[in-house]
Amino acid sequence: MNIAIASGKGGTGKTTVAVNLALALEDVQLFDCDVEEPNCNLFLGFELEPVEEVTCLVPEINPDKCTLCEKCADFCKYNALAALPNKIMFFPSLCHGCGGCSLVCPAGAIEEKLRSIGRIEKASSQTSLKFLRGILNIGEAMATPVIRSLQRHLDESRPVIFDSPPGTACPVLAVMGCADYCVLVTESTPFGFHDFLLALEATRALNVPVGVVLNRDGLGDSRVEEFCRAEGIPILLRIPNDRMIARLYSEGIPFVKEMPDWKEKFEDMFETIKALVCKSTGVQ
Amino acid sequence: MRQLAIISGKGGCGKTTLTAAFSSLSGNSVLADCDVDASDLPLILKPQVLKTEDCLGLELASIDLKLCTGCGICREICRFGAVLENFTINPYGCEGCAVCTVACPENAVSLMPRVSGQAVSSITRFGPMAHAKLGTGEEASGKLVNLVRKKAVELADRYSCKLVLIDGPPGTGCPVMAAITGTDLVLVLSEPTVSGLHDLKRAIKLTAHFRIPTVACINKYDLNEKKSLEIEAFCREAGIPLLARLPYADITTEAMMKEETVIEYAAHSGDSGAVEFANIVRNLWAELEMRLSETFKKEMCPKALRIRGT
Ligand code: SF4
Ligand code: SF4
Ligand code: SF4
Ligand code: SF4
Numbered sequence: 001m002n003i004a005i006a007s008g009k010g011g012t013g014k015t016t017v018a019v020n021l022a023l024a025l026e027d028v029q030l031f032d033c034d035v036e037e038p039n040c041n042l043f044l045g046f047e048l049e050p051v052e053e054v055t056c057l058v059p060e061i062n063p064d065k066c067t068l069c070e071k072c073a074d075f076c077k078y079n080a081l082a083a084l085p086n087k088i089m090f091f092p093s094l095c096h097g098c099g100g101c102s103l104v105c106p107a108g109a110i111e112e113k114l115r116s117i118g119r120i121e122k123a124s125s126q127t128s129l130k131f132l133r134g135i136l137n138i139g140e141a142m143a144t145p146v147i148r149s150l151q152r153h154l155d156e157s158r159p160v161i162f163d164s165p166p167g168t169a170c171p172v173l174a175v176m177g178c179a180d181y182c183v184l185v186t187e188s189t190p191f192g193f194h195d196f197l198l199a200l201e202a203t204r205a206l207n208v209p210v211g212v213v214l215n216r217d218g219l220g221d222s223r224v225e226e227f228c229r230a231e232g233i234p235i236l237l238r239i240p241n242d243r244m245i246a247r248l249y250s251e252g253i254p255f256v257k258e259m260p261d262w263k264e265k266f267e268d269m270f271e272t273i274k275a276l277v278c279k280s281t282g283v284q
Numbered sequence: 285m286r287q288l289a290i291i292s293g294k295g296g297c298g299k300t301t302l303t304a305a306f307s308s309l310s311g312n313s314v315l316a317d318c319d320v321d322a323s324d325l326p327l328i329l330k331p332q333v334l335k336t337e338d339c340l341g342l343e344l345a346s347i348d349l350k351l352c353t354g355c356g357i358c359r360e361i362c363r364f365g366a367v368l369e370n371f372t373i374n375p376y377g378c379e380g381c382a383v384c385t386v387a388c389p390e391n392a393v394s395l396m397p398r399v400s401g402q403a404v405s406s407i408t409r410f411g412p413m414a415h416a417k418l419g420t421g422e423e424a425s426g427k428l429v430n431l432v433r434k435k436a437v438e439l440a441d442r443y444s445c446k447l448v449l450i451d452g453p454p455g456t457g458c459p460v461m462a463a464i465t466g467t468d469l470v471l472v473l474s475e476p477t478v479s480g481l482h483d484l485k486r487a488i489k490l491t492a493h494f495r496i497p498t499v500a501c502i503n504k505y506d507l508n509e510k511k512s513l514e515i516e517a518f519c520r521e522a523g524i525p526l527l528a529r530l531p532y533a534d535i536t537t538e539a540m541m542k543e544e545t546v547i548e549y550a551a552h553s554g555d556s557g558a559v560e561f562a563n564i565v566r567n568l569w570a571e572l573e574m575r576l577s578e579t580f581k582k583e584m585c586p587k588a589l590r591i592r593g594t
Binding site (some may be wrong): 039 | 294295328361379418458477479516540590
């Protein structure tokens with residue numbers, strides 16, 4: 001079972017929920033899919049070792065064969081190739097690796113080679129928690145391929161928790177798209193509610209069942225609650241607006257470690273999700 | 285005309301709250317909400333829309349099923365897995381690369397324009413504002429940010445405003461770069477958390493790269509005084525003026541609940557904590573205004589440009 005933890009905007013406590021949930025459970029996997037800002041390990045403090053280089057195919061132009069016909073530069077939709085009077089310039093950071101330029105080149109002057117855009121790392125320590133994360137190299141734009149590579153390391157026999165990137169753009173959909181259940185973390189404030197609706201729209205577009213974690217509960221009003229009740233969206237957990245929790249967060253300490261009664265609450269939440277997933281897929 | 289951008293390495297650290305407060309203090313400015321992914325400023329400022337303009341994103345492939353023979357070449361050649369089994373296109377997967385259009389032997393595929401969002405010009409109780417709406421699954425592109433900034437400058441000209449206030453997107457990617465290039469001053473908002481200092485350093489690297497004078501402030505400084513001291517030490521080291529330390533306070537949320545800026549909220553709530561908070565914001569704004577002024581630019585800027593230790 002794959003559970004994605006997501007939110008319409010960063011800073012709502014998505015990583016906190018993912019990490020605490022993973023730590024509260026036995027025998028689960030935690031995948032940090034927020035490849036632009038993989039923050040889970042700030043709270044876990046694991047030793048990490050590289051497992052894979054994520055690459056993308058990019059063109060390499062052989063100047064001896066190139067006739068400067070400019071077909072490749074005309075074709076490229078991302079302006080990654082520019083035709084100069086005496087050569088074709090390539091801008092790697094703009095290339096999406098579509099392979100189109102080598103396809104259209106009439107002279108066979110373009111070969112493709114691999115270029116690193118990020119890497120996958122895993123926790124080396126002998127913990128019951130299997131932790132992996134993807135990292136996109138700074139200045140690269142293609143987060144989705146890194147997420148896809150990360151997802152290939154899934155062990156289907158155990159539940160997995162994805163810390164999804166914030167927002168509703170492509171990388172988020174790549175994470176939600178392979179989840180059986182999506183947990184949206186939000187606050188019951190005008191901003192929180194607005195961002196929550198954006199994320200909810202994304203889960204609906206992908207047809208993934210959703211539940212809500214209300215973070216900093218007690219602050220704000222009941223608008224998220226009322227909306228969820230009306231729409232039949234379960235509220236799985238409430239994390240109070242507690243200074244102790246905020247402080248532990250600022251120190252990088254997962255609060256289940258310091259406040260053991262929370263372990264049970266996260267376990268309950270997990271059981272609820274399990275039941276809800278069974279209900280929505282039909283019991284096998 | 286001057287441009288001030290407010291950014292933070294990460295979302296949710298009060299950037300929008302501060303920008304809204306500044307707009308109520310500045311009197312004569314245009315707001316540019318460049319946090320196009322999750323545009324929250326309109327929730328407080330209640331803009332009246334004047335005009336919207338579509339922003340075209342990457343194109344989208346479309347297969348004419350009358351011409352398609354189902355040979356499967358497009359499915360094989362698409363590197364983004366965007367052609368589905370029934371030879372329709374998954375709009376969230378397609379990157380509009382056009383490879384399928386040239387690969388299809390039947391000429392059955394064409395590219396269609398796709399609207400990725402709208403840039404909106406509005407008017408609020410504090411002046412004109414430019415913002416954007418982004419479709420689901422659409423990338424917060426530098427292009428849309430640029431369009432919003434262009435609209436803001438147009439509005440500034442039309443309403444003769446002296447300042448453009450930019451609420452920047454989170455992170456350090458392409459949209460942030462688009463939001464800060466060519467501005468006169470950047471305020472980086474920081475938080476004393478495990479990732480706070482790291483995020484601040486990344487943001488400052490970016491402003492140093494573009495050689496934009498940069499100042500910082502810490503939000504919720506009393507949440508973790510030790511981490512705040514680390515941030516202060518770093519700012520001193522790097523030569524980044526630290527203009528304010530804002531306390532951890534629920535009044536930012538209370539003001540948001542009333543759909544007001546903290547300045548408005550403090551003015552009528554009479555709560556002493558709120559008044560104190562508003563005063564810190566006022567002082568911060570006075571500092572920023574001073575740094576944006578003509579004289580300051582002339583006298584100080586060569587010095588402010590040099591950012592050390594990044
Ligand atoms: S592989 Fe695609 S994106 Fe990259 S340069 Fe060639 S045509 Fe452009
Ligand atoms: S299409 Fe091939 S031959 Fe033409 S300019 Fe590009 S690399 Fe050179
Ligand atoms: S390549 Fe053209 S004809 Fe073949 S399946 Fe694709 S759209 Fe149909
Ligand atoms: S345009 Fe490119 S990404 Fe879109 S379906 Fe065609 S080959 Fe795939």
